[in-house]
Every structure is written in structure tokens, then in C-alpha cells.
């Protein structure tokens with residue numbers, strides 16, 4: 001490995017993993033001086049009975065100040081303001097977030113407002129607003145994918161201005177990430193598969209993007225092996241506790257890796273497809289991941305070849321000649337998608353043209369691709385990708401991903 | 417304990433590096449203004465920016481800076497190096513003078529520098545990305561190929577940017593950037 | 607199948623490489639601080655590293671509250687009290703430790719004193735945990751750091767305190783600061799870093815995060831060690847090794863202390879010979895003891911030390927042994943630069959005492975007899991070689 005001339009890495013989240021991880025929360029939070037945490041979650045998580053599981057596990061150790069479950073799917077800053085008011089009215093001193101990416105982001109937003117004081121998150125914008133430790137935040141992810149429990153960003157929508165407020169600070173890293181298989185027990189198979197593919201995309205992208213470094217590399221490779229080993233068993237049999245715990249670990253490690261090394265083409269295109277066509281993030285990731293590898297192979301041949309080691313194991317890695325390893329890695333991911341497609345009864349899509357809305361119409365019409373390609377210029381994930389991505393490049397990749405065919409490498413612009 | 421044995425220290429200034437950064441920022445600023453009048457892609461990007469949009473690029477915390485605004489005419493205008501009295505919507509600052517010097521001497525590509533977190537960006541992200549793309553294009557025109565390849569991620573090949581167009585546009589940009597307008601703006605800033 | 611029951615934390619932000627020193631003022635600003643107190647070792651200041659640090663603050667708007675350069679190799683509470691007094695008088699708001707382990711420990715201790723507005727560490731020795739809101743603490747290791755200075759242990763007046771709050775907030779590895787001062791120092795730091803990484807991987811807590819840090823460290827050492835030992839002050843090799851030291855100490859902070867390290871430290875106390883000398887000598891023996899007890903060594907060792915291609919070429923049942931061989935080779939090459947430990951010449955009662963002290967240390971999972979067995983093994987002609995199938999030189 002060539003050492004980068006410069007890198008920085010920060011992942012100061014205390015991680016607790018295990019089948020009884022939740023029982024350790026009271027002790028650890030008390031160590032942070034917490035007495036009255038507020039639980040932040042959404043109705044889906046609550047309906048699945050997970051809040052009961054959580055309160056049972058931390059019962060007696062802590063005095064729960066409030067349970068705030070009113071986080072809608074499309075959370076925005078008003079939800080944050082509302083949550084912070086509940087926090088303050090109940091004199092809480094910490095947050096336990098139970099949920100997926102949107103709950104975790106909202107909880108981070110609430111924590112900013114509740115810790116810094118003020119009436120609205122709108123008043124907390126701008127660089128340099130968050131300059132001290134916030135109140136303790138524990139995150140209990142209920143999906144194994146977003147990795148938000150390890151990231152230092154919070155994205156909160158401002159629906160009136162149709163903008164996204166982006167908060168980035170090391171103080172937004174949660175104090176505690178709790179990986180407990182009981183939290184992902186109720187996740188349906190096709191969501192397990194898609195969120196895990198999101199985590200896989202984080203790990204792979206952090207391994208080939210421009211900020212790659214020795215620490216994120218080691219984390220990413222471990223995350224990839226855990227996913228390739230445990231994803232199929234976990235999807236086939238949700239009762240497989242150890243497999244689900246492994247996926248939760250993989251997701252957290254991939255989160256730590258990409259929070260430091262960032263993500264590239266896959267997320268660049270994926271974010272925009274998601275926003276324009278309202279396709280879930282994990283779906284986009286599953287479909288686009290092979291193209292990220294293909295598009296960047298000429299710049300990162302060695303690294304992408306090394307992904308094969310974790311993805312397929314040492315035997316296949318040794319058998320594959322060095323030149324063929326990147327393509328073999330791509331093939332492995334395509335095979336994984338195919339397997340997941342079959343196991344979930346077709347709910348795990350393989351190409352963009354295949355995704356359907358609830359009413360059966362195509363979610364990503366081919367005619368939407370040019371608009372998507374144009375909008376990729378406004379997404380931050382284009383910066384860390386090793387190869388430049390201009391709208392024409394994005395459109396070229398999208399057309400391939402729409403039809404589900406291998407990327408025609410001769411069409412990649414490699415520059416002079 | 418005699419605390420006077422451990423005196424307080426007021427660190428000094430790196431005058432030469434700041435002067436160098438000042439000149440580079442001046443050229444980049446004028447170059448961007450000129451590129452907006454010459455290159456089609458830059459024109460397209462600028463069209464998407466709100467009117468009156470003002471951004472600054474510089475070195476934190478004590479400068480130098482450059483400020484550019486989108487005028488009523490829809491064109492970018494380099495306003496000089498003073499930030500005082502201007503409402504800046506997008507503030508892109510290199511975190512320290514040493515990093516700025518590395519970037520401006522092309523030892524670290526702009527793309528890599530962004531990824532290394534050398535810039536702190538305060539403002540709306542899509543606009544910041546638009547400006548970064550404009551800077552890339554300006555660099556391709558302003559710098560000889562051998563240096564520009566160090567600065568940008570992908571130096572366009574002859575299919576992406578035909579040499580004839582490149583050289584013609586480069587000439588126009590140089591003429592505009594160093595036209596009498598340069599003296600006017602320098603004079604106004606003094 | 608690994609079990610995924612663990613706790614893990616890697617608190618420090620790692621800044622590595624070109625221009626990382628100049629990041630410090632911005633880093634302070636993010637923590638709402640602008641007037642650090644620098645706690646430096648005499649040696650670092652003598653080598654003019656203090657000046658280099660000041661230059662990194664040029665044009666930053668920060669004022670340096672003072673450079674307290676009284677730290678030699680022993681960390682005692684009186685130094686911490688003086689540093690705390692200086693900190694208060696100057697109205698500082700952050701700590702920068704520049705130097706070795708002792709400088710970092712004085713900064714840790716002084717940080718507790720000022721953050722808790724107290725003049726004694728006694729309550730903390732009696733089990734009180736420090737508060738969450740300590741002052742920002744940036745550590746710039748120079749050389750001879752003992753390879754655990756980036757961890758979560760405060761070692762002062764020969765007592766050890768452990769807490770996540772003792773981690774530095776930022777560790778800076780910069781070419782201008784972190785190159786070794788001599789060939790000897792280079793070998794010792796490499797040995798200590800390898801030891802940290804090795805025993806973090808062998809540890810019974812199999813946290814994949816901890817293993818990732820240890821793995822990264824071992825890989826950096828494996829890639830750079832031979833070049834580094836030839837030219838210790840060539841930044842291309844030395845800086846990755848220094849970085850490996852930081853990563854390994856973070857991994858080690860999440861694992862039990864390894865038998866060799868603890869034994870080496872106790873022997874150092876008895877004989878005043880540096881621990882690294884013993885560690886280099888005892889590691890092969892300790893690995894052999896593990897194999898003899900038929901507890902398999904993790905294949906990860908080979909993967910980290912020799913890389914994917916070497917790993918993939920070895921049959922599964924040999925992974926542990928070949929990994930140990932690769933590691934031992936690394937230790938031996940570093941050991942060439944330092945004197946022989948000559949355990950046979952150390953009086954038996956000192957050895958026994960060191961074993962007993964080692965076994966009674968906090969958090970260790972071995973007994974005095976295990977330690978003795980390692981010493982016995984090390985005294986014999988290197989037994990490992992009898993196990994060799996001739997591939998090793």
C-alpha cells in the first residue's frame with residue numbers, strides 16, 4: 001500500500017457490540033454523567049415493539065425523561081425544533097436515538113439545539129457554530145446500512161427553502177453506538193439486503209476514493225468480509241442472531257471508514273436518483289455499486305483488486321490473476337445482487353429500469369436520466385471520486401445501470 | 417515557580433508566502449471573471465447561480481482573499497481582495513497559509529486538497545461545487561498542461577476539449593485577465 | 607467464527623503527514639480554544655522542535671501561553687502542578703504535549719487539575735472518574751514515546767490510571783517532529799509498536815475494530831520496517847512507522863496488556879535495561895509458548911505482516927505458524943540494532959520478582975508461572991528454529 005502524503009482520521013464513537021449490548025447502556029451513560037435521557041425514534045420502530053425492548057434493557061438504570069416518537073419519514077428542521085422543546089420541557093440531559101438514518105440525523109439535530117440552546121435549528125447554521133462538546137448522544141441503529149452512528153454529519157431538510165441544511169462537526173459524532181442484534185430483528189429481508197448493500201458500498205467506496213488511508217482501509221476490508229460472509233444467511237433466516245450482529249458491525253465499520261474517506265460515484269449518482277425518483281438509498285446502492293468499481297478501475301486497479309480478497313476470500317483471490325481481480329470483484333457483487341434478488345422473491349432489484357413504484361409504474365423512467373445526470377454536479381460525493389464525473393460521464397454510467405449491462409470501459413473518459 | 421521562565425509567545429507572520437498567495441488569488445480571480453466570458457460550460461454554471469451571489473476564496477484566518485460577485489448583467493466580476501463591507505454568501509477558506517502555499521505551488525492538487533479537508537466551506541454546498549468546477553476550468557485555461565495536470569483530477573484530452581478551442585480560449589482569457597481592467601480593479605482596491 | 611462481544615473506542619483524531627502541524631490552530635479553533643499551553647520535553651526543546659511548533663502557529667491568530675519545558679523522562683505530580691499553575695495564570699484553554707510519554711502524562715495530569723479546579727490527583731487514584739469536559743489535549747509525539755502515549759493510561763509517579771478521557775483529542779504525526787533521534791530509538795519504537803499491535807491481535811477480545819487498528823499498524827510496519835532500520839531518519843519510511851505506533855497504541859488501549867510487554871516493563875524496573883530490549887528477546891519465546899499450548903495464533907498476523915498475496919498462498923492450517931514466523935522475523939531484524947537482553951545473566955530472584963509483579967498488574971490474564979515459562983523458553987537456544995521447515999533464513 002502506498003501511504004498517502006496526508007490523512008486525517010477521527011472516529012471517536014464508543015462502540016458496544018453483543019447480544020446483550022443494550023444492557024450496558026445505563027452504566028456507560030451514567031459514566032457520561034447522564035440521568036434523564038430522552039428516547040428519540042419513529043412510529044415504525046415503536047410499532048415494531050423495539051422501544052419496549054430498549055426500555056426493558058435499560059430499565060432501572062436510568063430515568064427516561066421522555067419518548068419522542070414523532071419523527072416522520074421526511075423529517076425536517078421543524079421536527080428538530082419540536083423535539084428539542086420536548087427535551088427541554090422534560091429536563092432531559094441526553095438522547096438515545098433508536099432507528100435508521102433519518103431518526104439518527106434528526107436526533108443529532110435535536111442534540112445541537114438542545115445543547116447549544118435556542119428556539120430553532122435555523123439559528124444554529126453556519127460553520128463554527130458547534131464549538132464544544134454537545135450533550136451525550138447514544139445511537140441504537142435499527143438498520144445495518146447507513147452507518148450514521150459513526151458519522152459526523154447531520155442532514156436536516158429545510159422544506160420551506162427546499163434546501164438541505166448540512167451540519168458537519170466532530171462534536172456530532174455520537175458518544176455511544178450500540179450494536180445489538182435485537183434491534184434489527186424485525187427488519188424485512190429485502191430491507192436487510194438493501195441496507196447491507198449500502199454498507200458494502202460505503203466500504204468499497206472508501207477503499208478506492210481519494211481520501212483512503214491505512215485505518216479506513218483496514219476497517220473497510222473487515223466490513224466487506226463480514227458482509228460477504230453473513231449477508232445471505234441473515235437474509236435467508238432473520239433468526240440468525242450472529243449473522244445480524246455481524247452485519248451491524250460491518251455497517252458501523254463501513255460507516256467509520258467512509259465518514260473519514262468519503263464516498264464517490266456510487267453515492268454521487270445514488271443520491272440524485274434517490275432524490276429525483278424517490279427510490280430508497282439502499283436500492284440505488286445495490287444497483288450502482290458494480291459501476292463504481294468499473295468506472296474507477298483504471299485509476300485504482302490495485303485497490304479494487306484487493307476488494308476481491310475480502311469479497312470472495314483468499315482462495316478465489318489467489319486463483320485470479322492480478323489483472324483480472326477488479327473485474328472478478330465486480331462480478332462477485334453482481335452475483336450477490338442476483339442471489340439477493342432470488343431470495344427476496346424479486347424485491348431486491350438488479351438494475352434501475354427494473355424498479356417499480358407501488359402502482360407498478362417504472363420508478364426511474366429512462367427519460368429522467370439526463371436530468372439526474374445534470375444534478376449530480378450539485379452533490380458532494382463527486383469530489384472524492386478518483387475519476388472526474390461530469391454530467392456526460394454520469395449519463396453514460398446511468399444508461400448502463402438502467403439497462404443492467406456491464407460498463408463499456410471504452411466510453412470512460414480518462415483524460416490526457 | 418517563576419512563571420517568567422516560560423514567556424508567552426506571539427507567533428509571527430509568513431510574509432513571503434502570503435504575498436505569493438495574494439498574487440495567485442488575484443490571477444485566479446481575474447481568470448475566473450475572464451473564463452465566464454469565454455467558456456461555454458462556465459457560462460452555463462454561472463447562469464444557475466442566483467443574482468448578486470458573492471463568494472470569497474482565501475486563506476484563513478488572516479487572508480489574503482479574493483471576492484467575486486455575480487452582477488446584474490449575469491456575469492461574474494472580480495471585486496478585489498477586500499472582504500470588508502461585502503455580504504459573502506459562500507466563503508471558501510484554505511485552513512492555513514502553509515496549506516495554501518502547497519496548493520498554489522501545485523504540490524497538492526485542488527481536488528486532493530478538498531479531500532484532505534484543507535478548505536473550510538461555509539455556505540450552500542451546490543453553489544460551492546459549482547464554484548469548484550469553475551475554478552477547475554479556469555485552471556485548465558490559465559496553466560500550462562504540465563502544471564494543470566497536477567492541479568485538476570482529469571485533464572481533458574483532445575476529444576473532451578479540442579486543442580484549437582483550448583488555445584484560442586486560453587489566449588482570450590489571458591488578454592481579458594490582464595487587460596486594463598486589472599489596473600482599474602487594483603486601483604479601486606487600494 | 608469470531609464472537610462480536612466487545613467495547614471499543616478510538617478517541618484521538620489522527621493527523622498524519624504534510625502540513626499536519628499547521629492544522630493545530632484550526633483544530634483548536636474548532637474546540638473554541640486559541641491559547642494553548644505547550645508541555646514539552648527538555649529533549650524536544652533542545653532539538654529545536656519547540657521552534658518548529660511555533661512556526662506552525664504563524665499567521666494563525668493564536669497565542670502560545672508558554673512552553674513548559676521541564677519534563678525529563680519521569681512524570682511526577684510536582685511538574686503537573688507547576689504546569690497547571692502556569693496554565694491558570696496565563697489563561698490558557700488547551701494543552702499541547704510535545705515530546706515523549708512523560709510530556710503527554712504531565713499534560714494529562716495538568717488537564718485534570720485545571721479542569722477539576724483541584725490541586726490533587728488523590729480522588730482519581732481512589733477511583734473517581736474525570737469529567738467529560740476536559741480541556742482539548744493535542745499530542746505531538748516526537749520520538750522515544752514508549753509507543754503507548756496515545757492510549758488511555760495516565761502514568762504518573764509510577765501509578766497507572768485508566769480512563770477514556772485520558773486519550774489525547776488529537777495526535778499529530780509530522781515529518782518535522784516524529785522522526786527517531788537515533789538508530790537505537792528507531793529500533794525500540796518499532797519493537798514497542800509491533801508488540802502493541804501483536805498482542806492486540808492475540809487478545810481474547812476479538813473486536814474487529816480493534817483488530818483493524820492493529821492490522822493497519824502491523825501492515826505499515828511490515829511494509830516499511832527494513833527500509834526504516836537502514837535509514838531511520840528517512841521520512842518516507844519513518845513517518846509510516848511513527849503512525850503505526852499511534853495506531854497500535856490505540857489498539858492496545860482496547861486490549862489487555864500482553865504478557866511480553868508487562869514482563870518487559872517489570873524487568874526494566876528491576877534492571878534499568880529498556881523494556882524494548884526484553885520485548886525483542888521474549889516475543890519469539892512467548893509466541894512459541896502459545897503454540898505449544900495448542901491455542902492457535904490468529905491468521906490475521908500473517909495477513910497484516912506479509913500482505914494478501916502471501917496470506918492467500920498459505921494453506922489454512924499453517925496460517926498461525928507462518929504468521930508467527932513473519933512477526934518474529936520483524937522483531938529479529940529490529941533487535942539487531944539493540945543489545946542482547948542476556949536473560950541468563952540476570953539473577954534468578956530478580957526474574958522471579960519481575961514475574962510476580964507482572965502477574966499482579968491490573969487487567970492481565972496470565973499468572974507468574976506463565977511469565978516464568980516464557981523466560982525459561984527465552985533462555986533456551988531459540989526453540990522456534992527446531993520447528994522450522996527450512997523456508998526461513
Ligand SMILES: [Fe+2]
Nearest residue numbers: 146198202267
Ligand atoms: Fe450510503
